Amino acid sequence: MTIIYTMAIGLVIFIAVLAVTLKAISKGYNYKHEVDPLPDANRNERS
16 A cells, blocks of 8 residues: 555656646746847948
8 A cells, every 4th residue: 555655646746846847848938038139230341
């Protein structure tokens, strides 16, 4: 009977860790990344 309880607790921990991992991955994909604008081409040319 003890092995059944141990396996059940392990399964609960596994599911909890999996849920937290998937939530963190989902949050990372939903993050809006911003890119700096390109510098003006005329400003970089030297006459």
